[in-house]
Amino acid sequence: MALELFEYAAQELESRRLSPTHDVLSALLAPTVDGDTLDDLALKNFFTLMVAAGNDTTRYTMTGGLLALIERPELFARIPTMSLEERKSLVEEMLRWTTVTMHFRRTLTKDVELRGKTLKAGDKVVLWFASADFDETHFDQPDEFRADRTPNDHVAFGLHSPHLCLGAHLARLELRVLFEELARRWEKVELMAPPERLRSNFISGMKTLPLRVTWR
Numbered sequence: 001m002a003l004e005l006f007e008y009a010a011q012e013l014e015s016r017r018l019s020p021t022h023d024v025l026s027a028l029l030a031p032t033v034d035g036d037t038l039d040d041l042a043l044k045n046f047f048t049l050m051v052a053a054g055n056d057t058t059r060y061t062m063t064g065g066l067l068a069l070i071e072r073p074e075l076f077a078r079i080p081t082m083s084l085e086e087r088k089s090l091v092e093e094m095l096r097w098t099t100v101t102m103h104f105r106r107t108l109t110k111d112v113e114l115r116g117k118t119l120k121a122g123d124k125v126v127l128w129f130a131s132a133d134f135d136e137t138h139f140d141q142p143d144e145f146r147a148d149r150t151p152n153d154h155v156a157f158g159l160h161s162p163h164l165c166l167g168a169h170l171a172r173l174e175l176r177v178l179f180e181e182l183a184r185r186w187e188k189v190e191l192m193a194p195p196e197r198l199r200s201n202f203i204s205g206m207k208t209l210p211l212r213v214t215w216r
């Protein structure tokens with residue numbers, strides 16, 4: 001499947017080369033102000049990264065967020081009358097609560113002292129976002145789902161580094177619009193069986209979430 005995706009990327013890139021549009025692929029093909037361009041492998045890798053990075057993550061945050069609402073029907077019922085700020089805040093708590101990308105591995109570029117331990121340049125370290133988002137020294141009652149948590153400086157989109165998630169704004173918007181629309185159309189949503197979780201130590205998600213929905 002990865003090879004097929006590479007093949008698809010190659011075709012799409014070729015068609016943009018011939019007739020550029022206003023989309024992301026055309027922007028990637030265009031030279032920067034310094035005249036630099038990405039080579040073919042980097043372009044295909046970037047395409048694959050965009051497809052993968054924006055897919056499971058948003059989808060599993062949606063299912064995790066929905067489960068949190070099913071367990072809190074009064075919160076779900078309140079969404080249509082919430083202010084924009086309240087709905088945005090609800091989405092932030094869903095992001096913290098689900099922290100779908102559980103960790104990332106990074107390589108140290110310089111020596112660092114951390115809680116009495118010396119980490120050396122070149123060491124491989126794993127940043128556990130899922131742990132940080134439930135850190136009781138940072139969040140008040142992290143095991144409580146609080147739709148109005150303030151501040152909510154979670155790291156579901158990564159640490160505030162140059163690699164911070166490129167799709168964070170899109171994902172936030174998708175999540176907010178989805179739950180606004182569901183709450184508008186669904187009178188009630190119930191769980192029909194326990195969800196089946198994905199077996200992974202990288203992505204936290206659900207494979208099944210059987211529901212019964214009562215439409216308005």
Ligand code: HEM
Nearest residue numbers: 053054057058061101156157158159163164165166167171
């Ligand atoms: C709820 C949804 C999402 C979550 C939880 C999420 C999470 C993350 C995390 C944890 C990182 C690594 C950040 C770091 O290393 O500091 C990342 C990077 C990235 N994400 Fe997302 N992401 C989401 C949605 C998206 C979407 C919708 C897109 C694109 C359409 C996207 C594209 C990317 C890309 C391209 C990177 C790599 C950035 C870089 O290395 O410079 N993500 N994301």
